Amino acid sequence: DSFVKQAGFDHYFGMTEYNNPDDFDGHWGIPDEPYLQYTAKEMSKLPQPFLSSVFTLTSHYPFKIPEEYDDDFPEGNMPIHECLGYSDYALRRFFETASQQDWFYNTLFVITADHAVDGHLAEYKTAEGAFTIPILFYAPGSDLVGLDNTSIVQQTDIMPTVLSMLGVKSDFVAFGGNMFSKDSPHFAYNYYNGAYQLIEGKWLLQYMNETVTGFYNVVEDRLMKHNLVGKHLVSQTPMEQRIKALIQQYNNRLIDNKLTVQDVKRDEASSIYLSRIESAIN
Structure with missing residues (x-):
């Protein structure tokens, strides 16, 4: 309840x-x-208009589904698979009900996961695959139907993408960009086993203790068996600079309490922060 209030939501259910x-x-x-x-x-x-955020929970350990649905969904190869069948059914039922509401055709739905799960296939057990999740945008009656954006995207792209799709022109602070813009850089970053990771195109860079410790072609080497540190500096060096900029930006903003536009505007001298990350990425 406390987090919901801090995040700016008016009601919690x-x-x-x-x-x-x-x-x-x-x-x-x-x-x-x-x-x-x-x-x-x-x-x-x-x-x-309204903004609503929903966090579902059945697809979490111990992956228990209501007794009345026992044997209704395939068990699959992992305990979570049957549970996902139930959650998919629940989502289908939600849209059946939502489609009868007057707000349905005026709503942008975003569906994603807060994290990945242990994978069954080998490529989902790597430092890249461990972070692979779905992100879906659904706007009933729009031209988004059937659109498959194969660019690398991440959770921090959701807010800039939504604001762009809704035509919001206000300033904001984000560590991502519009997923559907050809002008926005497409990348993902995360933290894995003590290393910061940056993924751009076919490359994944790992950065630990102020040193590049891993550089992989994750398109040709899905299982990440060949560390190419130092062998493709034309691609590695700018990615190293970008991951440093991301780390610096986040840490400085957190320390200085400048993670929102409102926080930044409290100190006009901090306006340089707004352009630093964009310059580093570009």
């Missing part, structure tokens, strides 16, 4: 607000199917 303890799954909260039905109905009570 959790298990207490759901108010049916009989639906409690015994572990995390309310299973996806009934909770998403509740969500669709609560969204219909909100004045338009």
Whole structure:
């Protein structure tokens, strides 16, 4: 509840607000199917336009689905697979209900995961594959239908992409860009086993203790068995500079409390921060 308020949301709808303890799954909260039905109905009570964020929970350990759905979904190769079948069904039911609401055709839906899971295939067990998640944009009746953007994108691209699609012109601070813009650089960064990682195009760079420790062609070497540090400096060197800039920007903004435009505007001298990351990336 406290985080939701700090993030700027006006209302929170959790298990207490759901108010049916009989639906409690015994572990995390309310299973996806009934909770998403509740969500669709609560969204219909909100004045338009609105922003709503939903966090589902059934597809988390111990991967328990409601008893009435036992044997309804394929078990697959991992415990989570049956659970994902249920969550997919719950999402389908949500859209069936949402499509009957007056806000449906005026809504942009973004569907993603907060993190990946242990992979079954070898390519999803690497330092790159361990972070692979889906990100879907769905705007009913729009030309997004059938669009497959194969560029590298990441969670921090979601906000700039949404703001661009909605035509919002306000200033903002982000560590990503518009996924659908040809002018925005497309990259992803994360932290794995003590190393910062930057992924651009076919390359993945690992940076630890102020040194480049790994450089891989993840298109030709999906399992990351061949470390190419020092062998492709034309690509490696600018990526090293960019990961340094990202680390510096984030740390400095966190220390100086300048992670939002409102924070930055408290100190006009800090305006240089707004252009530093863009210059480093470009």
